[in-house]
């Protein structure tokens with residue numbers, strides 16, 4: 322054994338001892354730090370920015386921003402069903418598959434942080450319809466409507482990158498409580514969140530705890546205050562109401578819509594989203610909060626060719642700053658169909674002159 326080789330071995334031995342000592346010190350002496358690191362890692366999926374604190378220096382792939390931001394998309398009436406007696410929507414599902422329906426808007430939904438739609442028909446196998454009176458008038462025209470979708474149609478939402486549903490609307494009980502319960506189970510099994518009447522949702526998105534709630538017509542101020550207080554108690558830092566209200570086919574908000582929206586904001590909501598009128602309505606800023614009066618139909622199986630096919634996606638960007646959490650809205654012009662002259666149940670983004678026409682219409686509301 323040469324002298325040089327011996328020296329190398331000795332140095333290596335010393336290094337191993339030193340490294341072992343350093344590792345032991347790290348493990349034994351820095352337990353609190355390790356716990357912090359572990360909890361930050363657990364948080365990573367929902368909170369990428371918080372991990373910047375623990376990343377090695379000089380890592381080129383790190384985002385430059387350290388503030389918390391959450392981009393949430395909202396779309397309108399999503400009725401994955403034709404009316405009773407029609408299988409038009411189901412035929413398209415059989416021919417095109419689940420991914421087809423939201424493929425025209427998936428780029429928007431896949432690139433936000435969370436997507437919420439109003440689910441206007443239950444996922445259910447139930448056959449007993451809720452009592453809504455006669456289905457047709459004396460002349461055979463339909464006057465009451467029942468909607469339901471097969472359970473597997475939840476894949477439409479899943480593949481379209483929808484993460485949550487408002488269920489507070491006038492069709493979720495079309496097949497009674499059995500239909501509603503089956504819908505809730507189907508969504509839960511698919512890991513899609515929901516909120517309905519007194520069932521609230523608090524979702525942490527990129528470190529911001531956002532509270533969601535919904536009412537369908539029954540949104541009096543006392544109910545609204547109670548549910549907002551409940552959301553705050555559950556840890557919500559900012560709150561969005563999704564109301565189902567208004568008069569079908571009208572372009573101006575009703576007094577009922579206004580009462581609900583203003584009550585929500587007076588009690589602390591940062592934004593109010595609405596649907597039900599089947600057409601889009603304008604927006605309003607009220608006491609520093611945002612209102613979208615109606616997002617209109619979205620992926621809508623309830624009509625195969627409505628006259629007005631305009632739809633709206635609203636994106637709310639929440640940013641945490643020193644002053645608190647700000648909410649900035651953005652409107653995205655859409656159509657309920659990608660084919661003019663009919664409803665192909667495939668919402669599409671509007672571009673060019675069609676987007677301008679849409680914008681002019683919203684500006685004039």
Ligand SMILES: [Zn+2]
Nearest residue numbers: 490491492597
């Ligand atoms: Zn409705």
